[in-house]
Amino acid sequence: MSDLHIDGDRLVRRINDLATIGPIEGGGSCRLALTDEDRDGRDLVVAWMTDLGLDISMDGIGNVVGVRPGRTDGPPIMTGSHIDTVRTGGRYDGNLGVLAGLEVIETLEQHGITTEHPFAVAFFTDEEGARFQPDMLGSLVYAGGMGLEEALDVVGIDGAVLGEELDRIGYRGTSPCPGSAPRAFVELHVEQGPVLEADGVTIGAVTGVQGISWTELAITGQSNHAGTTPMDLRHDPGYVAALIASYVRQLAIRMGGRQVATVGSLELHPNLVNVVAASARLTVDLRNTDEALLGEAEADLARFVAEAAAAEGVTVEERTLARFQPVAFDDRVVDTVAAVAAELGHSVKRLPSGAGHDAQMMARLCPTGMVFVPSRDGISHNPAEYTEPDDLVAGADVLLGSMLALDAMDLSTTGAPDGSGGASTDGAEGAP
Ligand code: GLV
Ligand code: MN
Ligand code: MN
Numbered sequence: 001m002s003d004l005h006i007d008g009d010r011l012v013r014r015i016n017d018l019a020t021i022g023p024i025e026g027g028g029s030c031r032l033a034l035t036d037e038d039r040d041g042r043d044l045v046v047a048w049m050t051d052l053g054l055d056i057s058m059d060g061i062g063n064v065v066g067v068r069p070g071r072t073d074g075p076p077i078m079t080g081s082h083i084d085t086v087r088t089g090g091r092y093d094g095n096l097g098v099l100a101g102l103e104v105i106e107t108l109e110q111h112g113i114t115t116e117h118p119f120a121v122a123f124f125t126d127e128e129g130a131r132f133q134p135d136m137l138g139s140l141v142y143a144g145g146m147g148l149e150e151a152l153d154v155v156g157i158d159g160a161v162l163g164e165e166l167d168r169i170g171y172r173g174t175s176p177c178p179g180s181a182p183r184a185f186v187e188l189h190v191e192q193g194p195v196l197e198a199d200g201v202t203i204g205a206v207t208g209v210q211g212i213s214w215t216e217l218a219i220t221g222q223s224n225h226a227g228t229t230p231m232d233l234r235h236d237p238g239y240v241a242a243l244i245a246s247y248v249r250q251l252a253i254r255m256g257g258r259q260v261a262t263v264g265s266l267e268l269h270p271n272l273v274n275v276v277a278a279s280a281r282l283t284v285d286l287r288n289t290d291e292a293l294l295g296e297a298e299a300d301l302a303r304f305v306a307e308a309a310a311a312e313g314v315t316v317e318e319r320t321l322a323r324f325q326p327v328a329f330d331d332r333v334v335d336t337v338a339a340v341a342a343e344l345g346h347s348v349k350r351l352p353s354g355a356g357h358d359a360q361m362m363a364r365l366c367p368t369g370m371v372f373v374p375s376r377d378g379i380s381h382n383p384a385e386y387t388e389p390d391d392l393v394a395g396a397d398v399l400l401g402s403m404l405a406l407d408a409m410d411l412s413t414t415g416a417p418d419g420s421g422g423a424s425t426d427g428a429e430g431a432p
Contacts, residue, residue, distance in 0.1 A: 004111060006103035006400055008393035014099045015392070018044060018083065019091035028383025029091055033084040033126035033137075034062070034162065039169035041083045045123060048102055052109065054121070058173025060148050061141040062125040062166050065179075068105050070117040070407075075366070077115070077403045078182035079104060080122030081189060081358055082138070086130040090385020092190045092392075096373075098123045100188045100396035104403055115407045117183055124358045125166075131156045133214065134322030139361035144178035181365040184406040186333060188371045188399040190387050192355045194378030201349040202394050203341035204372025208328040209353040209360040210258060210289040213298055214321035216281065217244065217305065221314035223270070223278030235313040237280035238268045243308045244301075248284055251300055258289045259297055260354070283321065289352050291325050327360040332411065333369030333402070340401035341371075346394050355380070367411050371398050 021044065022030045022037030031037040046064060049056050054066030067076055081097025101121030108115065124142065129135025132154045140146045152163030166172040191197075196204050219237035245263040252261035262285040268277040284301060288294040302318075309316045334350065341348040351372070353360075359370045373395035376386040 004107060004113075004400060004404075006100070006107050006393065006396040008389060008396075010106070011099060011103050011392060011396055012389050014048065014102070015091055015095055018095050018099065022085070024088065024383055026383030027091065028385065029085050029089050030087050031083065031085045031089065032087060032131040033128065034131070034160075034165035034169055034171070036169070038084050039171065042123070042169075042171060045083060045098060049121070052102065052105055054105065057175045058171065059142065059175035059179055060172060060177045061138050061151055062171040062173065063122060063138045063142050063179065064171075064173075065120050065122040065175075066105075067118050067120045068108070070115045070119065072116060074117060075181055075183040076118035076120035077407050078120040078122060078185045078362070079187060079399060079403060080120070080124065081187050082127030083123050084126055084128050086128050086381050088382055090380055090383055092375075092385055092387050093192065093380055094127055094189070096190055096387070096392060096395070097188045100392075100399050103396050104400045107400060115404070117407050119403060119407075120182065125171075126162070127358055129214075129322060131158065131160075132162045134324075135212070135214075135356050136324075136358055136361050139358035141177050142179040143361040143364045145361060145364065148177040182362070184333060184366055184411060185359060185362040185368040186337070186371065186399060186402050186406065187357060187359040187362075188373070188395045189357060190375045190380065190385065191372040192375050192378070192380030192385075194375075195351055196349060196372060196374035197376065197378065199349055200347070202346040202373065202391055203337070203348045203398055205334050205338040205341065205348055205350045206329060206353050206370035206372055207334055207350050208289070208326060209355075209357055210287045211291055211294045211326040212322055212324045212356050213286040213294055214323070215284045216319040216321050217241075217284065218317045218319070219280040219309070219314050221278065221312070222276070224276045226274040226276055229276055234276055236276050237314050238277040240308050240312050240314050240316070241266055241268070241280035241282050244282060244284070244305060247304050247308075248286070248301065251297060251304075255293065255297060257293065259293060260287050261285070261297065287354065289326050294326075324356065324360065327363050329359070329363060329369045330367035332409070333367050333406065336405045336409070337369050337371050337398060337402050340405055341398045344394070344397055344401060346398065367406075369402075371395050371402065
């Protein structure tokens with residue numbers, strides 16, 4: 001197995017080719033889900049899948065799966081990720097996982113290797129959740145965590161309706177949602193954080209994904225003249241929004257551990273120098289690897305928001321944009337990734353993922369894991385995102401080796417994920 005290697009030049013060339021679609025200053029890409037740029041990126045990847053002779057199918061939410069047959073029929077060993085980006089996307093986030101999946105298949109093809117089970121590579125719709133919430137929407141629908149109709153009705157930050165955009169770009173398919181369970185799922189992704197680089201480690205064997213809580217807060221107050229309104233008579237949504245933005249930082253620092261908290265979007269209306277704002281809208285992103293602690297952070301924030309609103313005399317409407325429990329990956333897949341990486345001579349570290357990934361949804365359906373490669377300076381969701389070509393190749397080789405090892409493994413003992421969190425049930429997840 002260790003003799004088999006993907007073609008690094010071809011992988012890097014495809015990453016760079018895809019990055020030219022929706023190019024932005026600094027070398028990154030903007031392909032927000034279901035925009036024209038996303039469609040053009042999809043067209044390119046589908047053309048590559050077609051060149052490889054894959055059996056391509058598309059489901060009702062626009063997830064695209066390409067399958068290469070094995071000696072036997074049945075569920076495939078699947079890999080994949082996403083090709084949509086945030087507005088300030090790098091060229092590796094998601095794209096690496098999809099294009100490395102093509103590499104796995106092309107390498108098998110070139111070496112005339114037939115696997116026992118079919119091999120599949122997928123790209124899932126709207127992983128980023130930057131335009132349509134929740135994030136990981138396509139894989140969530142694939143895994144049955146959100147109904148197709150509900151997902152098609154989601155309204156984006158620009159007022160667009162997801163289903164209409166899917167039709168507009170020609171990517172509403174006919175394969176059923178939820179999709180069928182693969183035999184196993186492994187996703188290669190850039191770490192998007194600083195851990196592997198800091199430790200001088202090439203391969204991350206990802207143990208799971210932390211829980212995610214996204215809330216939108218819409219604050220309404222009394223718009224007024226900035227010069228004439230006495231300070232004690234103000235009902236200023238901008239002030240309350242600023243208090244909340246500052247509080248979430250303090251909250252995360254006070255909780256410590258793996259708690260992180262971000263206000264990534266904050267808008268005032270009418271947003272003018274001499275007007276006390278009429279309204280403010282902000283988002284809060286809370287994450288923790290521990291579900292109970294994430295719940296505490298949510299409760300703490302809710303308490304603070306209520307107090308701050310009451311003190312200023314403004315009203316606040318809260319809307320859950322995304323809520324996912326932490327997910328633990330299947331030990332057999334994590335162990336396989338670690339063993340294959342070691343066999344290929346790479347340093348390995350087991351670590352949880354700070355970012356959300358399609359694999360966390362696929363973990364509901366089948367034994368699942370992920371491979372990470374280092375991100376320079378831990379930077380992501382930024383055009384400066386960068387991973388050394390050698391590390392990209394190492395990750396793709398580990399993906400290939402892991403898929404082959406899983407192909408040969410008896411995974412029938414439990415079939416479904418173990419009880420340690422892979423099959424997390426997230427209640428109201430994703431319900432906007
Ligand atoms: C999605 O990629 C996220 O982690 O925000
Ligand atoms: Mn990603
Ligand atoms: Mn991302």
